[in-house]
Amino acid sequence: MxxxxxxxxxxxxxxxxxxxxxxxxxxxxxxxxxxxxxxxxxxxxxxxxxxxxxxxxxxxxxxxxxxxxxxxxxxxxxxxxxxxxxxxxxxxxxxxxxxxxxxxxxTTFVLEVLDTNTKAKNLYQSHGFAIRRNLLCFSAKQDELVGQSDLLLEPYEDGYRVPSCYESSYQNNDQSVVEGLYTCSDIVEKGTRKGVAWYHHTRGSIAQINIEPQYRDENFMKEAIISCARACTTQTVRILNVDEADTVVINALQAAGFTKFTTQSEMVLILEEQKQ
Structure with missing residues (x-):
């Protein structure tokens, strides 16, 4: 049993x-x-x-x-x-x-499920989970990256904060990248800090790229992505759980040579208090 x-x-x-x-x-x-x-x-x-x-x-x-x-x-x-x-x-x-x-x-139960796994998606929905948003996952090989970058990744200066335009997924949020030993770097152009990036050299993973609003366009984002990718020591680089609404990042990834390899649905269940 x-x-x-x-x-x-x-x-x-x-x-x-x-x-x-x-x-x-x-x-x-x-x-x-x-x-x-x-x-x-x-x-x-x-x-x-x-x-x-x-x-x-x-x-x-x-x-x-x-x-x-x-x-x-x-x-x-x-x-x-x-x-x-x-x-x-x-x-x-x-x-x-x-x-x-x-x-x-x-009080809140969060998960992600591959959109190709319709059986699991239907299972979670039957238990009260609701889709909150759609997330896209991308990858690229180092030798297939398109374009160059003049941006520098310099040691992070404590206290510098750049808000994210879209909420990070659970596995990419601030606590996850700290506990996952990701590198945090300032994104610098001609001596001016213009954003912050979190990436993991040996896993080939980019978790966050947050750019100051006045600089956040597809061309600058593309350069920032290439700089982070080049900083990784892996042949393949991935960036997971990009919010479907973030067209700046999505278009920049595609322009840099990244390909979407899967999509996920972020689902949430609000839990009711129960007694032990």
Missing amino acids: VVTNTLKHTDMEDLLPVFNEAFSDYDIPISMTAEAFASHLESLSYSKDDSVGLFDKRRLVGFLLIGRRGSVAYDAGTGIIPSYRGRGLSHTLIDAAAAHLAARGC
């Missing part, structure tokens, strides 16, 4: 092989090393006490991993190993997680 319980007593080494098996046949397969998995969860403020697993005679066969910040819970990964699918266990897992989170004081 499959039952739900928290992951409070489940170690990373026991969780990782189940995670990799559960995501091995997804539209975008995922396989992580122990180091990458730990870093990924740490950057999302993973809470094993808030996370829920599916267990068959103490064997972990599914999970809903939770990142938590204050009263906001984030789905850091939901999966069931292939041999246990088709039994309605996804419904059981979501219901158990929502009730558990509400009882622990969470």
